[in-house]
Amino acid sequence: xxxxxxxxxxxxxxxxxxxxxxxxxxxxxxxxxxxxxxxxxxxxxxxxxxxxxxxxxxxxxxxxxxxxxxxxxxxxxxxxxxxxxxxxxxxxxxxxxxxxxxxxxxxxxxxxxxxxxxxxxxxxxxxxxxxxxxxxxxxxxxxxxxxxxxxxxxxxxxxxxxxxxxxxxxxxxxxxxxxxxxxxxxxxxxxxxxxxxxxxxxxxxxxxxxxxxxxxxxxxxxxxxxxxxxxxxxxxxxx
Amino acid sequence: xxxxxxxxxxxxxxxxxxxxxxxxxxxxxxxxxxxxxxxxxxxxxxxxxxxxxxxxxxxxxxxxxxxxxxxxxxxxxxxxxxxxxxxxxxxxxxxxxxxxxxxxxxxxxxxxxxxxxxxxxxxxxxxxxxxxxxxxxxxxxxxxxxxxxxxxxxxxxxxxxxxxxxxxxxxxxxxxxxxxxxxxxxxxxxxxxxxxxxxxxxxxxxxxxxxxxxxxxxxxxxxxxxxxxxxxxxxxxxxxxxxxxxxxxxxxxxxxxxxxxxxxxxxxxxxxxxxxxxxxxxxxxxxxxxxxx
Numbered sequence: 001x002x003x004x005x006x007x008x009x010x011x012x013x014x015x016x017x018x019x020x021x022x023x024x025x026x027x028x029x030x031x032x033x034x035x036x037x038x039x040x041x042x043x044x045x046x047x048x049x050x051x052x053x054x055x056x057x058x059x060x061x062x063x064x065x066x067x068x069x070x071x072x073x074x075x076x077x078x079x080x081x082x083x084x085x086x087x088x089x090x091x092x093x094x095x096x097x098x099x100x101x102x103x104x105x106x107x108x109x110x111x112x113x114x115x116x117x118x119x120x121x122x123x124x125x126x127x128x129x130x131x132x133x134x135x136x137x138x139x140x141x142x143x144x145x146x147x148x149x150x151x152x153x154x155x156x157x158x159x160x161x162x163x164x165x166x167x168x169x170x171x172x173x174x175x176x177x178x179x180x181x182x183x184x185x186x187x188x189x190x191x192x193x194x195x196x197x198x199x200x201x202x203x204x205x206x207x208x209x210x211x212x213x214x215x216x217x218x219x220x221x222x223x224x225x226x227x228x229x230x231x232x233x234x235x236x237x238x239x
Numbered sequence: 240x241x242x243x244x245x246x247x248x249x250x251x252x253x254x255x256x257x258x259x260x261x262x263x264x265x266x267x268x269x270x271x272x273x274x275x276x277x278x279x280x281x282x283x284x285x286x287x288x289x290x291x292x293x294x295x296x297x298x299x300x301x302x303x304x305x306x307x308x309x310x311x312x313x314x315x316x317x318x319x320x321x322x323x324x325x326x327x328x329x330x331x332x333x334x335x336x337x338x339x340x341x342x343x344x345x346x347x348x349x350x351x352x353x354x355x356x357x358x359x360x361x362x363x364x365x366x367x368x369x370x371x372x373x374x375x376x377x378x379x380x381x382x383x384x385x386x387x388x389x390x391x392x393x394x395x396x397x398x399x400x401x402x403x404x405x406x407x408x409x410x411x412x413x414x415x416x417x418x419x420x421x422x423x424x425x426x427x428x429x430x431x432x433x434x435x436x437x438x439x440x441x442x443x444x445x446x447x448x449x450x451x452x453x454x455x456x457x458x459x460x461x462x463x464x465x466x467x468x469x470x471x472x473x474x475x476x477x478x479x480x481x482x483x484x485x486x487x488x489x490x491x492x493x494x495x496x497x498x499x500x501x502x503x504x505x506x507x508x509x510x511x512x513x514x515x516x517x518x519x520x521x522x523x524x525x526x527x528x529x530x531x532x
Contacts, residue, residue: 077422089420091413093474094406102410103421169421 004029004173004204005050010059012045019045021228023059027173027221032195032205034215037225043208046225047175050206051083052076063173080172086181088158092151096142096161099150100133103165129168136164140194156187163194167203176207180214192218242374243496251492253381255485256388258464260443262484263395263477264436265465270412270475271432273333274323277340279440279465280458281347282318286311286441287453288351291360308441315437318343319430344459352455361452384446391442395435395477404431412475460504464491467511 005027012020020042027033035043048054050061052073061069068076091099137143142160145153150161159179166174179195180188188211195205196218209215216222216236224232261283268276289310293303322343326336368379399405411418411428418425443461447453468487472479487510491503 074419074422074424077420082420089414089417091410091417093413094409098406098409102406102418102423165421 002028004064005206006062007050008060008062010046010049010061011057012049012054013057019228020049023228023230025223025230025233027204027206029204030199030202031220032199032207032218033221033223034219035206035208035223035225036210036212036215041225042228043225044177047083047177047208051081051175080170081175082166082169082171083175084162084166084177084179086178088155088162090150090158090162090165092149094150095147096137096150096153097133097146099161099165100136100168101129103169104129104132133168136167140164156183159183159187160190160194163191163198167198171203173204173206176205178209179207180209180211188214245375247492247496248489249375249377251489252485253384254492255488256392256481257384257443257446258461258488259481259484260388260391260439261461262465262468263480264439265462266469266472266480267408267432267475268436269469271408272323272429275333275337275340275466276436277337277462277466278318278343278347279436280462281344282311282314282437283440283444283461284351284453284455284458285314285347287444287448287457288355290445290448291362291453292355294362304445307445308438311437311441311444312434315433316430319433324426324429348455348458355455357455359452359454362449366449380450383449387442387446391439392477392481395439399477404428408432409475463504464507467507470511471514
């Protein structure tokens with residue numbers, strides 16, 4: 001199945017306000033979908049509904065053929081969906097290296113017996129995780145940051161590391177909330193390259209971004225929202 | 240004078256090792272779950288009473304220790320699952336969980352006082368005998384406390400070194416929301432830390448009971464010392480907790496020797512006050528970029 005995310009007639013109402021109204025669209029695997037719109041257009045609420053932070057009043061969310069409407073944040077995360085906020089969210093007291101391994105934590109064999117006896121499969125899983133972390137940092141030119149405490153890094157570096165974390169986590173679908181905000185042009189270039197590389201390998205992205213020029217440079221589809229509804233939906237013809 | 244100083248140092252290291260078992264548990268619970276777990280004192284005292292009662296029923300040292308460990312572990316688990324976890328799900332703030340914890344402590348201590356009375360209970364067949372090293376005297380109880388204390392701490396370190404739980408606990412301690420987003424089972428880590436903390440507190444309780452016995456109110460003093468350590472050491476680092484506990488016990492014993500026993504808690508809280516006045520994040524903490532911390 002080529003479709004990874006399908007949203008059907010999604011609605012959200014509270015206190016007499018309806019920030020999301022009858023939103024329907026689907027996202028194909030290994031695509032980048034850009035969502036734009038003015039403040040209050042319903043973009044962030046839409047992300048909250050997909051990631052389980054809020055429950056929809058009406059409508060359904062399907063991920064990878066399964067309905068995930070109303071599931072908890074943890075359940076949805078375990079399906080392979082992750083959301084990155086404008087501010088990078090890392091474990092600031094852990095080293096970069098530890099951040100990457102933590103991001104992949106539950107992907108490794110972690111039963112109580114495995115924890116206590118550390119059998120061969122767990123040791124081999126550890127080796128694989130370490131190799132994956134090294135390869136990732138090297139691939140994105142960040143290997144020199146490995147031993148640094150994440151909280152000591154600059155804003156841009158933290159953002160780049162948070163992208164390595166989602167790659168490490170085995171994420172299939174990443175929802176990015178203004179990934180380019182507050183970054184200098186060089187870091188935006190690096191981040192754009194990372195997103196495109198990750199898309200080409202296995203990942204799908206849905207991005208909210210106010211920097212339209214930058215967003216359109218990497219996006220495969222563009223959705224414009226207004227007053228909680230989809231105003232336009234364009235295939236940018238790259239794929 | 241040199242002999243007295245050496246004796247105070249030895250006594251402090253031995254007592255510090257025992258207290259550090261409670262402090263490690265309290266610190267890990269506090270840093271991972273954000274619960275200021277004053278009911279840790281109730282777990283401690285329930286473990287001590289279980290041990291004393293089982294021993295008085297002729298269950299033997301091993302059987303009594305096993306029973307005490309079971310009671311303390313189950314109690315810690317019940318506290319987390321029936322009180323703290325529902326409070327967290329309802330998104331109550333930390334002060335509510337603190338009051339709930341205080342309530343749990345009072346209920347358990349009063350129940351024990353009702354069952355066994357308020358007087359100090361000592362074990363029927365105490366360990367006696369001393370070993371003299373020059374002018375220093377090491378009692379056999381102290382020897383047991385040292386050996387068991389070091390073995391327990393070593394086991395805890397091995398658990399941290401050879402399992403993924405250490406990194407998961409540190410991640411949850413750092414940021415529970417991000418941990419969930421990356422699929423770390425924060426509930427499981429919380430349960431693990433409550434169980435581990437309860438086991439450590441119970442071992443400390445047994446070690447203290449064989450030396451001085453137990454009364455229902457004996458848990459609060461040691462828990463408050465552990466709480467002070469948890470505030471001073473804002474890193475999730477068991478080695479730092481042990482070092483701080485031994486230094487604090489040394490200070491307490493020195494003050495007790497040269498002034499009076501009633502100054503023990505006074506010096507503990509004076510240190511806490513001075514420390515948090517100058518470093519609100521604790522004496523040992525992380526150096527983060529000021530704009531991002």
